[in-house]
Amino acid sequence: MTSLDIESLSKSYAGRVALDGATFTVAAGEIFGFVGSNGAGKTTAMRIVLGVLSADAGQVRWGGRPITLDDRRRIGYMPEERGLYPRMRVRDQLEYLARLHGLTAPAAKASAQRWAETLGVAERLGDEVQKLSLGNQQRVQLAAALVHDPDLLVLDEPFSGLDPVAVDVMSGVLRERADAGVPVIFSSHQLDLVERLCDRVGIIKTGRMVATGSIDELRTTDRPRWVVDGPPDALWVAQAPGARVLARDGARTVVETPAGDGQEVLRAALAAGPVREFAPARPSLTDLFRHVVASEEAA
Template structure:
């Protein structure tokens, strides 16, 4: 059973539909990467999960039943816009938020220290938030989402503004939480990062989910691609029905075919000259995103 379910969510602002029947699930211990262009509906969906917005139609379910206010209190939420009090000291802020979630003063102090150390901001606990770099503010924002040991994490652009070391730290924290059974939903425009850390991905366009699944699942719906290195030019591709050149870098060509049999491509390439490399080309999430969104445009 899915831990968190978004079922046919619809939300309109006047004549504009921010969500149009958006549906996806997140299982316990799963990291779900939620991707889409600006204005596609990611933040609206997350705010409905939190109860900040009400859906016009559809339902959010937690562990098979409609989500309640008590369930929402157990969510760790990280907004895209930093929601911290700029003149409040980091320690006071995290302890305050932990207390709001029901922790005792001692537990709040302990959780604040633990997450500050984990996220590399323990030395800044006595500083005002506004005196931190944007990256460190982002780390504190994640600590605020984690300080009450939530049952589910909903994170809107958590990697924005982070350097590579901080990205690795935050990625490790999300994986550790997922390994402990916590469902994690996060949005990001950094598609290479989404591909690296997500168990499954959902692509949203104009309020509609246009693809959902693991990266491998999404790849199986794409036309097969092959890397061929060696033969000069691309005239030899004319011998392969349904094949077309996607890109060329020196003598290295990426070819798309209409079926999964690359042997015809290999035979044509060998007939044209020596072949130094021949292998399936695995499309990245960026490639898949472009393909899915473009296909959706054509379908419409």
């Protein structure tokens, strides 16, 4: 399969910078989480990939070459705002979109039925879209992105408004498509979901990519943190060179240290009393996002 490469994209609107040299790659078979505050540039980047907007500078490459109109016809896109015809019946809409992408009438009918069943809206195929709940409209929106068996999925806030069961269904579909070799990129403000589902994450701020990598890579720091559940006070921390207390909850202490494996911290804690737990303190994606954005603002 093929990878998507975003190379130094820049875009401004009436002097306001929306993208500032944004660069990242979504590999074949990878789910890439695109996160950032409102107005950070996520939707602009996606629309440039789709060809809806043109970049002021930079390039979108597909399989190592500039993306073409034919390539873009093989993209499955799910916009944040509803992109469906509200008075059209679900079945007719899915089949119509499949035909627009080149499927024969029998193939379009079969694909519409398959994706409606997979996403749990088969019983609503005869209903007008406007009569569906927001969650079911979101399911139909994803079916519309998948109905032509795309080579690339670009999804803008696909989990917005979904209940936990629907989130699980949609997560499973995205993982299945990625396992089939399809690159998947989606934006979301639900960082716990991004952390659970994505192979890699890109954080964008005011149009610039400020961090890209797997969650483990983003967690890597030159000052690791450790959780110690042991001595009833934190006086022992002073015996570990360079260590400092970040947080305490009862006998549970979070300690930041210089680069290393934390053995100095463990030895200091053991010298002060029994240790029930010693483990790396792994920040969540929410913590990482706050840290990266705060670091950028302070720079």
